[in-house]
Amino acid sequence: MASSQVLSFTRTAIGQKALVAVTGIILYGFAFFHALGNLQVFLGREAFNQYAEMLQSMPKLVWATRLVLLVALITHVVLVVRLARRAREAKPAHYRFEERMDPSEGILRRYARQTMLLSGLIILAYIVFHLMHLTVGAVPGLFFVRGMAYENLIYGMRTPWVAGFYLFANLLLGLHLYHGCRALFQTLGLRHPQWDRRSFAMALSITAVIVGTNVIIPIAGLTRLVGGELPEDPQEVLRTGEEKHTVSE
Amino acid sequence: MGETIDLKLHVWRQSGPNAPGRFEDYTHYAKAIPTHASFLEFLDIVNERLILAGIEPIAFDHDCREGICGMCGVVINGRPHGPRKATTTCQLHMRHFRNGEEIWVEPWRAKAFPIVKDLIVDRSAFDRIIQAGGYITARVGSAPDANAILIPKQVAEEAMDAAACIGCGACVAACPNGSASLFVAAKLGHFNSLPQGKPELDRRVLGMVTQHEKEGFGGCSNHYLCEAACPKEISVKWIAKMNRDFIRASLRYAPPVERKEGYG
Incomplete structure (x- = not known):
């Protein structure tokens, strides 16, 4: 036990995994509150745009949150890539039959754990797209006017491929969180037989809220269940918006 | 002699650590195998026939043949120690295979377990992990009184569950990351659960985890295939x-300061 040669925490797989778990919790927490906030789309245009305005009125908080999330996301991704590369090196050859192990394991759990990297990669692409679409407004061909969060969202979801991508990415997010939220208890050593069921149930219900919300919104938008009152042509909204603007002045 | 079965046998042959390996078809030598034979006895029978045919016998590891030494272990149809739960290769019997069944036998595959020959891998990485902390620094000699240190029944039982690890390496073989986390965790859990092991807990976990990393094993990503493959169901x-324990030890451990003689 030559203690002087002990690897520093962040150079061991356990330490790196712990950081992946902690940053995962941060992103997970954000996803939860983000989803809860977005549920206000069902309260109508006024309420949703007011909520968006309220957030924008606190630029310091917004930018602090963005910074924390960005650091968390980068740490999460960089460490995972490192761990994956290490794992690949540690397993240079494969068996003729891969993994016919535990028949008692459900297909969902199995699929979720086997595709963590893939789902993570697609979610990353989705995050970039989502920011370009509804934060920056830089997706060509998609309606975006700053300050009209509700309209931006609704018209985006009326485009079938956009709604489809949101749906697909969020189902993958569900799988990713399904594995992740169970695994983090193990990774951080927070498991105990007496608590397992409760902690897993809690994590899974939060995941269900996140995924449920994120899946319902694109479907509701696409089928006009929400935002049906908006005219088909986004230009009309702009015109009426201008009129209102002039009236109020 | 009882019932016999014919099998379609494919075995990984590799003449040395750096030689290229490949599957050889030994179906011809795997006929009329008694169902009462263990898997190792099956390989013995095949080897006798290979020798008679002038072919070099298959090299495989084995020792006690009663499931407690951890020496045997091959991957049979993609599963370490074969299809039976909680069973080492030596305790696996041929009656669990169907007549005419195809069997593919391979060595453990992991960078930290280099192949020595055919089905034999070098598992000395495990020995070095044990050397890095899998012991208790204590005076050896006569056994202490059994009741000198009181250990609650449940703690003793759980420590015994961890101590059941025979170090066979099936966890590494099963892990998609080539991680030995289950082995290291079992050894750590065994010592760290007991009062005799607790004084050195931090040093032990830091030392053994560090050695695990240095040996080139991968990290755990919670697939739990190790638990499914473990013949001792760790x-x-x-x-x-x-x-x-590792996270806690990383936060609080400071190496002991050298003390001068005479200052007690």
Whole structure:
């Protein structure tokens, strides 16, 4: 036990995994509150745009949150890539039959754990797209006017491929969180037989809220269940918006 | 002699650590195998026939043949120690295979377990992990009184569950990351659960985890295939305990300061 040669925490797989778990919790927490906030789309245009305005009125908080999330996301991704590369090196050859192990394991759990990297990669692409679409407004061909969060969202979801991508990415997010939220208890050593069921149930219900919300919104938008009152042509909204603007002045 | 079966046998042959390996078809030598034979006895029978045919016999590791030494272990149809739960290769009997069944036999595959020959891998990485902390620094000699240190029944039982690890390496073989987390966690859990092991807990977990990394094993990503493959059914809960102990030790451990003689 030559203690002087002990690897520093962040150079061991356990330490790196712990950081992946902690940053995962941060992103997970954000996803939860983000989803809860977005549920206000069902309260109508006024309420949703007011909520968006309220957030924008606190630029310091917004930018602090963005910074924390960005650091968390980068740490999460960089460490995972490192761990994956290490794992690949540690397993240079494969068996003729891969993994016919535990028949008692459900297909969902199995699929979720086997595709963590893939789902993570697609979610990353989705995050970039989502920011370009509804934060920056830089997706060509998609309606975006700053300050009209509700309209931006609704018209985006009326485009079938956009709604489809949101749906697909969020189902993958569900799988990713399904594995992740169970695994983090193990990774951080927070498991105990007496608590397992409760902690897993809690994590899974939060995941269900996140995924449920994120899946319902694109479907509701696409089928006009929400935002049906908006005219088909986004230009009309702009015109009426201008009129209102002039009236109020 | 009882019932016999014919098998379609494919075995990984590799003449040395750096030689290219490949599957050889030994179906011809795998006929009329008694169902009462263990898997190792099956390989013995095949080897006798290979020798008679002038072919070099298959090299495979084995020792006690009663499931407690951890020496045997091959991957049979993609599963370490074969299809039976909680069974080492030596305790696996041919009656669990169907007549005419195809069997593919391979060595453990992991960078930290280099192949020595055919089905034999070098598992000395495990020995070095044990040397890095898998012991208790104590005076050896006569056994202490059994009741000198009181250990609650449940703690003793759980420590015994962890101590059941025979170090066969099936966890590494099963892991898609080539991680030995279950082995290290079982050894740590065994010592760290007991009062005799607790004084050196931090040093032990830091030392053994460090050695695990240096040997080139991968990290755990919670697939739990190790638990499914383990012939001693070691629980992955020990990995959670290892993670907890490692995180705690990283936060608080300071190496002991050298003390001068005479200052007690």
